[in-house]
Amino acid sequence: xxxxxxxxxxxxxxxxxxxxxxxxxxxxxxxxxxxxxxxxxxxxxxxxxxxxxxxxxxxxxxxxxxxxxxxxxxxxxxxxxxxxxxxxxxxxxxxxxxxxxxxxxxxxxxxxxxxxxxxxxxxxxxxxxxxxxxxxxxxxxxxxxxxxxxxxxxxxxxxxxxxxxxxxxxxxxxxxxxxxxxxxxxxxxxxxxxxxxxxxxxxxxxxxxxxxxxxxxxxxxxxxxxxxxxxxxxxxxxxxxxxxxxxxxxxxxxxxxxxxxxxxxxxxxxxxxxxxxxxxxxxxxxxxxxxxxxxxxxxxxxxxxxxxxxxxxxxxx
Amino acid sequence: xxxxxxxxxxxxxxxxxxxxxxxxxxxxxxxxxxxxxxxxxxxxxxxxxxxxxxxxxxxxxxxxxxxxxxxxxxxxxxxxxxxxxxxxxxxxxxxxxxxxxxxxxxxxxxxxxxxxxxxxxxxxxxxxxxxxxxxxxxxxxxxxxxxxxxxxxxxxxxxxxxxxxxxxxxxxxxxxxxxxxxxxxxxxxxxxxxxxxxxxxxxxxxxxxxxxxxxxxxxxxxxxxxxxxxxxxxxxxxxxxxxxxxxxxxxxxxxxxxxxxxxxxxxxxxxxxxxxxxxxxxxxxxxxxxxxxxxxxxxxxxxxxxxxxxxxxxxxx
Numbered sequence: 001x002x003x004x005x006x007x008x009x010x011x012x013x014x015x016x017x018x019x020x021x022x023x024x025x026x027x028x029x030x031x032x033x034x035x036x037x038x039x040x041x042x043x044x045x046x047x048x049x050x051x052x053x054x055x056x057x058x059x060x061x062x063x064x065x066x067x068x069x070x071x072x073x074x075x076x077x078x079x080x081x082x083x084x085x086x087x088x089x090x091x092x093x094x095x096x097x098x099x100x101x102x103x104x105x106x107x108x109x110x111x112x113x114x115x116x117x118x119x120x121x122x123x124x125x126x127x128x129x130x131x132x133x134x135x136x137x138x139x140x141x142x143x144x145x146x147x148x149x150x151x152x153x154x155x156x157x158x159x160x161x162x163x164x165x166x167x168x169x170x171x172x173x174x175x176x177x178x179x180x181x182x183x184x185x186x187x188x189x190x191x192x193x194x195x196x197x198x199x200x201x202x203x204x205x206x207x208x209x210x211x212x213x214x215x216x217x218x219x220x221x222x223x224x225x226x227x228x229x230x231x232x233x234x235x236x237x238x239x240x241x242x243x244x245x246x247x248x249x250x251x252x253x254x255x256x257x258x259x260x261x262x263x264x265x266x267x268x269x270x271x272x273x274x275x276x277x278x279x280x281x282x283x284x285x286x287x288x289x290x291x292x293x294x295x296x297x298x299x300x301x302x303x304x305x306x307x308x309x310x311x312x313x314x315x316x317x
Numbered sequence: 318x319x320x321x322x323x324x325x326x327x328x329x330x331x332x333x334x335x336x337x338x339x340x341x342x343x344x345x346x347x348x349x350x351x352x353x354x355x356x357x358x359x360x361x362x363x364x365x366x367x368x369x370x371x372x373x374x375x376x377x378x379x380x381x382x383x384x385x386x387x388x389x390x391x392x393x394x395x396x397x398x399x400x401x402x403x404x405x406x407x408x409x410x411x412x413x414x415x416x417x418x419x420x421x422x423x424x425x426x427x428x429x430x431x432x433x434x435x436x437x438x439x440x441x442x443x444x445x446x447x448x449x450x451x452x453x454x455x456x457x458x459x460x461x462x463x464x465x466x467x468x469x470x471x472x473x474x475x476x477x478x479x480x481x482x483x484x485x486x487x488x489x490x491x492x493x494x495x496x497x498x499x500x501x502x503x504x505x506x507x508x509x510x511x512x513x514x515x516x517x518x519x520x521x522x523x524x525x526x527x528x529x530x531x532x533x534x535x536x537x538x539x540x541x542x543x544x545x546x547x548x549x550x551x552x553x554x555x556x557x558x559x560x561x562x563x564x565x566x567x568x569x570x571x572x573x574x575x576x577x578x579x580x581x582x583x584x585x586x587x588x589x590x591x592x593x594x595x596x597x598x599x600x601x602x603x604x605x606x607x608x609x610x611x612x613x614x615x616x617x618x619x620x621x622x623x624x625x626x627x628x629x630x631x632x633x634x
Contacts, residue, residue: 132473132514134471134474135512151451156440156451158443158448159443160447162447187460187463195467197452
C-alpha cells in the first residue's frame with residue numbers, strides 16, 4: 001500500500017550522511033542527490049541518517065536542509081524527513097497557529113492515524129511545544145467546532161474488530177434522528193462519532209445507509225453548501241471510514257485550484273507515502289481519469305516535482 | 318511517600334508462589350500467610366509472583382484468591398494484587414456499571430494518576446473490555462456531568478513545570494467571571510480545568526486566590542450544598558492540586574459513616590499504598606486528631622483489618 005521505493009541494498013547510514021553532506025558543500029546544492037537518497041529511505045532509515053549526521057557533522061540534518069533548500073521543495077523535504085509523529089505534531093501546531101486555521105489537518109491526524117500513533121503525536125507535541133495538543137486545540141477553537149474537534153484529538157479510540165449490532169442499530173437511529181432535526185452538534189451525535197471504534201462506527205453507518213436509504217454524508221451534503229462545520233463533519237466521517245477518499249479529495253482540490261495548493265499537496269504526499277499512497281493513487285485515477293503522478297507533474301515543476309514524483313514511487317530507487 | 322514495607326531480602330517469586338499455594342491447600346485457608354506475603358511486595362514483585370504462579374499451577378493467582386477468600390478481605394487482596402493499571406481499569410469499569418454510579422472514582426483516576434499511567438489504564442481497559450474508557454464514560458453520562466468527565470478522562474495532560482503567568486492571570490479572570498455568573502459548566506471554565514497542565518492550573522488557581530480573596534473551592538462550596546455536580550467539580554480541583562486532601566476526605570467519610578464504607582476505604586488504601594500513603598496519613602492525623610491506622614483498626618476487624626493495616630506500613634515486613 002505504501003508507494004515508497006527503497007533500494008534492495010540500502011547504503012549504510014554513514015554513507016548516506018556523507019553523501020548528503022557533500023550535496024550541501026561547495027557552490028550550490030545538489031538537489032538531485034538529496035532526492036535520490038531521502039526520497040528512497042523509510043522512516044527508520046531516515047531517523048538513523050539524522051542521528052549519524054548529527055553525530056558526524058555536529059548539526060541537525062533538518063537545520064542543514066533548512067539552510068540549503070527553499071520554498072515548496074524545502075517544505076516537502078523537511079516534512080518527509082521528519083519522524084512521522086514529529087511531523088504530525090508539527091502539522092498540528094501549524095494548524096492551530098496559522099491565521100487561516102486549517103482544521104482539516106487536525107481532523108486528518110485525529111481520524112486517520114492508528115490510536116497508538118496518535119498518542120505518539122501527542123507525546124512529540126508535548127516534547128516540542130511544552131504543552132498538550134488538547135489545550136492548544138481547546139484554546140484555539142470555540143463553540144460547535146471545539147465540541148467536535150476536542151474529543152476527536154483527545155479520545156484514545158479502541159481499535160478492535162468487535163462489533164455490537166444491537167448498538168449499531170440503536171446508534172444509527174440516534175444519528176438519523178439528529179440529522180433529521182438538523183442537530184449536527186448534538187451531544188449524542190458527537191459522542192458517537194468521537195468515541196466509538198472505527199469498526200463499530202462502520203457498522204452503525206452501514207445500518208444507517210441500509211435503514212434510511214442514504215449514506216449519512218449524503219444527507220449532510222445537502223445541507224452543507226455554506227456551512228464549514230458540516231463540511232468538517234463530513235471530512236470526519238470520510239476520514240474514519242474511507243480515508244483514501246478523503247486524501248483523494250484533498251489532492252484533487254489542491255491540484256485543480258487556480259494556482260496549486262502546495263501545502264495540501266505536500267502534506268498528503270509526505271504523510272501517506274509510507275502508509276496507503278497506492279490506494280490513494282487508485283482512488284485518484286478512478287475519480288479524475290488521470291494518474292496522480294501525471295496530474296502532479298503537470299501542476300508542479302523542478303526539484304519540487306521531482307521530490308513528489310519520487311515519493312509516489314516513480315522511477316528506480 | 319509510599320507506606321508499603323518490603324523485606325530487605327525478598328524471597329524468590331518461586332518461593333512466594335509456593336507459599337501462597339500452600340496457604341490455599343488443605344482444610345481452610347491461611348489468611349495470615351497470604352497477608353504476610355502479598356501485603357509486603359511491590360507491584361513488580363506481585364506481577365512476577367502472578368506469572369510464576371500461573372506457570373507453575375496452571376491457574377491465575379487472582380482466580381485462586383477469588384475461590385479462597387470472601388467479602389471485604391477478598392476485595393482488598395484482589396485489588397491490591399492487580400497491576401495498578403489493570404486495577405484502575407477495573408475500578409473505572411465498575412464505576413460506570415454500578416447502579417449507584419460512583420463518579421468520584423473516575424475523577425480520582427483521571428486527576429491523580431500521572432498522564433502516562435492514565436494512558437496505561439486506557440490500554441488495560443481496552444485489553445480487558447474490548448472498548449475504550451472514553452466511549453463507556455460518554456455513554457453512561459449526560460449533560461453537565463459528561464461535559465466535565467469526558468474530557469477529564471480523555472486529555473493526555475502535559476506534565477512539565479512550565480508556567481505562563483500571563484495565561485494564569487487571564488484564565489484566573491475567566492474562572493472568576495464564570496463562578497460569579499454561576500456558569501459552572503461553561504465551555505471555557507471546563508476547558509481550563511480539563512486541558513491545562515497541573516503546574517499551569519496551580520498558578521492560575523493561586524492567582525485566583527490572591528486576586529479575588531478566596532480559593533475557588535471556597536467559592537464553589539457556598540453553592541454546593543445539594544448540588545452533586547458542584548461537589549464533583551470541587552473533587553476535581555482538589556484531586557488536581559492537593560490529592561492527599563481528597564484521599565483524606567474519602568477516608569474520613571468512609572470511616573465515619575454509620576457502617577463503614579468499605580469500598581471507599583479499600584479503594585484508597587490499595588491504590589495509594591505505593592504512591593503517597595504516608596502523606597495521606599499525615600493529612601488524616603492533622604484533620605482527625607487520630608492516626609489513620611488506629612481509626613481503621615477501630616472500624617474494621619479480622620483479616621480485612623490486618624490486610625489494611627499491613628498496607629499502611631504497620632508491623633514488620
